[in-house]
Amino acid sequence: MSNEAVLHTGTGEVIHDTHHDGHHDHHQSFISKYVFSQDHKMIAKQFLITGMVWAVLGGLMSVLFRLQLGYPDQSFPILETVLGKHWAPGGHISPEAYYALVTTHGTVLVFFVLTAGLSGTFANFLIPLQVGARDMASPFLNMLSYWFFFAASVVMLSSIFVQTGPFSGGWTAYPPLSALRDASPGSKTGMDLWLIAMALFVVSSLLGGLNYISTILNMRTKGMSMTRLPLTIWALFFTAILGVLSFPVLLSGFILLIFDRNFGTSFYLSDIFLTSTNKALPNEGGSAILYQHLFWFLGHPEVYIIILPSMGLVSEIMSTNARKPIFGYIAMVGSLFAIAVLAFLVWAHHMFVTGLNPFLGSVFVLLTLLIAVPSAIKVFNWLTTLWRGNIRFTPGMLFSIGFVSMFISGGLTGIWLGNSALDVHLHDTYFIIAHFHIVMGVASMFGMFAGIYHWYPKMYGRYMNNTLGYVHFWITIAGAYLIFWPMHYEGLAGMPRRYYDYSIWESFKQFIDLNRFISTVALIVFAAQFLFLFNFFYSIWKGRKLRTPNPWDSNTLEWTTPIHAGHGNWPGEIPEVHRWAYDYGKDGKDFIPQNVPVGADESQH
Amino acid sequence: MDMAVSNQQKSGRIHPHKFTLWVAMGSIVMMFAGLTSAYVVRRSQANWLEFSLPNIFIASTIVILFSSLTIHLALKSFKAREMQRYRTLIAITAFLGVLFAVLQFIGFTDLHKQGVQLFGQGSNPSASFLGIITGLHVLHVIGGVIALLVIFFGAFFSKTKIYSPTSLEIVATYWHFVDILWIYLFVFFTWIR
Ligand code: HEM
Ligand SMILES: [Cu+2]
Numbered sequence: 019m020s021n022e023a024v025l026h027t028g029t030g031e032v033i034h035d036t037h038h039d040g041h042h043d044h045h046q047s048f049i050s051k052y053v054f055s056q057d058h059k060m061i062a063k064q065f066l067i068t069g070m071v072w073a074v075l076g077g078l079m080s081v082l083f084r085l086q087l088g089y090p091d092q093s094f095p096i097l098e099t100v101l102g103k104h105w106a107p108g109g110h111i112s113p114e115a116y117y118a119l120v121t122t123h124g125t126v127l128v129f130f131v132l133t134a135g136l137s138g139t140f141a142n143f144l145i146p147l148q149v150g151a152r153d154m155a156s157p158f159l160n161m162l163s164y165w166f167f168f169a170a171s172v173v174m175l176s177s178i179f180v181q182t183g184p185f186s187g188g189w190t191a192y193p194p195l196s197a198l199r200d201a202s203p204g205s206k207t208g209m210d211l212w213l214i215a216m217a218l219f220v221v222s223s224l225l226g227g228l229n230y231i232s233t234i235l236n237m238r239t240k241g242m243s244m245t246r247l248p249l250t251i252w253a254l255f256f257t258a259i260l261g262v263l264s265f266p267v268l269l270s271g272f273i274l275l276i277f278d279r280n281f282g283t284s285f286y287l288s289d290i291f292l293t294s295t296n297k298a299l300p301n302e303g304g305s306a307i308l309y310q311h312l313f314w315f316l317g318h319p320e321v322y323i324i325i326l327p328s329m330g331l332v333s334e335i336m337s338t339n340a341r342k343p344i345f346g347y348i349a350m351v352g353s354l355f356a357i358a359v360l361a362f363l364v365w366a367h368h369m370f371v372t373g374l375n376p377f378l379g380s381v382f383v384l385l386t387l388l389i390a391v392p393s394a395i396k397v398f399n400w401l402t403t404l405w406r407g408n409i410r411f412t413p414g415m416l417f418s419i420g421f422v423s424m425f426i427s428g429g430l431t432g433i434w435l436g437n438s439a440l441d442v443h444l445h446d447t448y449f450i451i452a453h454f455h456i457v458m459g460v461a462s463m464f465g466m467f468a469g470i471y472h473w474y475p476k477m478y479g480r481y482m483n484n485t486l487g488y489v490h491f492w493i494t495i496a497g498a499y500l501i502f503w504p505m506h507y508e509g510l511a512g513m514p515r516r517y518y519d520y521s522i523w524e525s526f527k528q529f530i531d532l533n534r535f536i537s538t539v540a541l542i543v544f545a546a547q548f549l550f551l552f553n554f555f556y557s558i559w560k561g562r563k564l565r566t567p568n569p570w571d572s573n574t575l576e577w578t579t580p581i582h583a584g585h586g587n588w589p590g591e592i593p594e595v596h597r598w599a600y601d602y603g604k605d606g607k608d609f610i611p612q613n614v615p616v617g618a619d620e621s622q623h
Numbered sequence: 624m625d626m627a628v629s630n631q632q633k634s635g636r637i638h639p640h641k642f643t644l645w646v647a648m649g650s651i652v653m654m655f656a657g658l659t660s661a662y663v664v665r666r667s668q669a670n671w672l673e674f675s676l677p678n679i680f681i682a683s684t685i686v687i688l689f690s691s692l693t694i695h696l697a698l699k700s701f702k703a704r705e706m707q708r709y710r711t712l713i714a715i716t717a718f719l720g721v722l723f724a725v726l727q728f729i730g731f732t733d734l735h736k737q738g739v740q741l742f743g744q745g746s747n748p749s750a751s752f753l754g755i756i757t758g759l760h761v762l763h764v765i766g767g768v769i770a771l772l773v774i775f776f777g778a779f780f781s782k783t784k785i786y787s788p789t790s791l792e793i794v795a796t797y798w799h800f801v802d803i804l805w806i807y808l809f810v811f812f813t814w815i816r
Contacts, residue, residue, distance in 0.1 A: 303670030
């Protein structure tokens with residue numbers, strides 16, 4: 019009871035919902051329950067649904083530009099109808115539209131879906147529930163975090179509708195394309211809106227991250243020592259630390275960029291010659307490389323911000339569904355820590371070809387390759403957890419196994435790229451696209467799917483449909499490999515990323531059919547995601563109802579709450595914790611939840 | 624309705640809001656570390672204007688140091704329930720915060736008069752960096768002044784008497800933090816050039 023958090027209103031009145039069985043909700047208005055909610059569980063759902071909207075939009079963008087890449091000669095009159103004469107004249111996506119689509123796809127998927135949609139959802143949902151707290155350290159800041167994200171979303175969305183189009187210089191927003199209004203149509207208003215949206219996004223991430231860290235460190239229930247935390251919480255903890263330390267640096271980079279754009283400074287711009295104005299710029303001595311340092315100092319930790327939550331979710335789901343303790347708990351925590359530290363020391367591997375001092379380059383090669391060690395430890399532990407497990411193949415479990423498969427495939431190509439000698443050839447080719455989509459995009463998306471299928475019963479008190487889940491899984495994993503595996507070959511053959519039309523290049527004509535194949539699969543995989551969307555929304559109202567609060571026979575605290583937990587999570591006192599989260603198959607018992615006291619006859623762990 | 628979560632804690636455990644502030648300060652440190660590293664990187668390249676800091680920055684340094692003292696005393700008087708003294712000290716602290724911002728601004732006007740242009744065509748990154756870094760710092764100071772005024776006037780409108788020094792402690796910690804941050808920046812700009 020010592021550090022039990024109690025909810026009270028501003029006037030000091032206590033609404034301790036001991037006797038309400040979690041049903042004090044109906045005292046709340048619609049607005050305070052669904053819109054400006056301060057309940058972490060509702061905020062989690064807001065992040066999730068907003069993230070899903072963005073995932074659909076971002077995915078649709080990729081389908082559109084894949085149409086261009088797969089069928090460069092074909093005209094799709096419907097595109098002219100939908101996108102208008104300006105962006106798709108004659109049913110062909112214009113080069114400006116193509117670059118705008120690629121850029122917005124990248125930005126949206128990296129930041130809005132896999133950062134806000136993933137961390138925002140599961141950190142909000144799981145941290146208070148799994149550490150045994152009634153809510154976040156500051157529910158109000160938490161609510162603000164969502165609304166800043168929402169504002170960022172609105173601004174980003176609006177940039178699609180301005181006359182000169184959204185920003186189109188790539189998700190990394192390198193100058194001069196991002197710094198010079200005259201560089202391209204998207205560099206005008208589109209870039210202003212991009213910067214505003216990203217600044218709002220950074221604020222949202224920081225508010226969220228602060229809260230996650232302080233909740234995990236300060237609000238744990240009695241008995242929940244750090245070493246008894248489920249791995250989900252450890253992963254979300256390191257994610258939040260990475261975000262809190264790296265996003266401010268990105269913001270500094272953006273501030274300098276804003277000054278270059280609007281107030282005539284020369285941080286990133288030099289006296290380059292512009293064909294559009296036929297003059298050289300008045301700026302002197304700026305360097306775009308400076309931006310790259312600032313960007314990648316965030317950018318690399320950012321990719322781990324995206325993958326770590328998935329690692330945590332997968333560890334938890336795997337142990338539960340293999341009915342075995344996670345293999346090497348401390349090694350799992352240690353490798354998360356090692357990854358988090360190394361994440362700050364490797365950013366220059368994105369800059370091997372910028373004229374980086376070769377000696378410095380070799381230091382970064384070494385540090386980059388070191389990341390393979392903790393990554394391999396994690397993979398080994400996941401596989402050993404599966405080994406001889408009593409596996410229950412739920413959709414959540416399948417996606418977790420899929421995650422490990424993707425992480426292995428993409429991690430291996432990371433080792434190729436981490437060698438600067440190989441990277442000189444592979445940099446900015448489709449090999450990079452293949453690498454990071456497999457290891458980050460798809461893997462992390464799989465972690466997110468796994469988490470949704472697994473915790474859906476806790477979120478909505480109903481199950482999602484399993485059959486649809488299986489179909490969704492198999493189409494998605496087969497499709498993902500069919501899309502991204504061939505891209506390695508294209509990259510090895512030197513096919514650069516971010517070109518508008520490869521069919522006019524003699525060297526890349528050989529890939530016309532392959533590109534068409536990739537585009538077709540992409541279309542199918544995109545369509546298959548509607549199975550998931552349908553399953554998700556249909557099950558909210560029509561899914562099979564939960565009859566037990568602990569459907570997966572799981573050990574963690576969230577399953578000790580009532581099926582429909584109110585704000586405050588536990589109707590009575592917060593349970594006390596007596597053991598770690600992974601007592602599966604111990605002493606002949608299938609599982610022993612964390613709140614069960616250690617019995618006299620129990621063997622030690 | 625505004626809902627807050629309070630913690631019935633074991634003695635010795637840090638208040639979650641205080642802890643949040645510490646993490647936030649770490650975050651702010653990273654932002655300035657990013658900017659000053661960028662400064663160092665850029666300085667080693669060609670076309671870097673050398674100029675000396677405006678003298679008035681010494682005055683502003685003294686002002687902000689002094690304000691740290693006054694807020695410390697304000698907190699002490701609050702805990703001793705010497706409310707009259709507390710109000711005076713808070714007023715002085717807020718005033719010193721604003722004075723600091725004004726002095727910084729005067730410093731920049733001085734630079735401008737000497738022909739060191741901060742922004743716009745013909746500006747040198749060396750001056751632009753100084754402008755942006757100190758400007759961001761001033762924004763953080765002003766944020767502190769606003770927070771101070773919010774808890775100060777908030778007390779007048781609250782129906783119940785407030786005895787808990789927590790929010791004041793949080794603002795005081797932040798205040799010392801922006802003070803130290805300025806000392807760092809001042810030393811950085813003096814020594815590194
Ligand atoms: C063994 C581990 C890994 C190594 C050694 C590694 C190495 C690299 C290197 C050297 C590059 C730069 C290639 C270039 O631009 O020329 C790169 C790109 C990238 N990596 Fe990895 N990587 C690893 C794992 C990961 C993971 C786990 C993620 C994400 C979760 C990730 C995400 C990315 C992204 C997003 C890019 C490309 C960014 C862009 O240019 O748009 N990588 N990787
Ligand atoms: Cu990287």
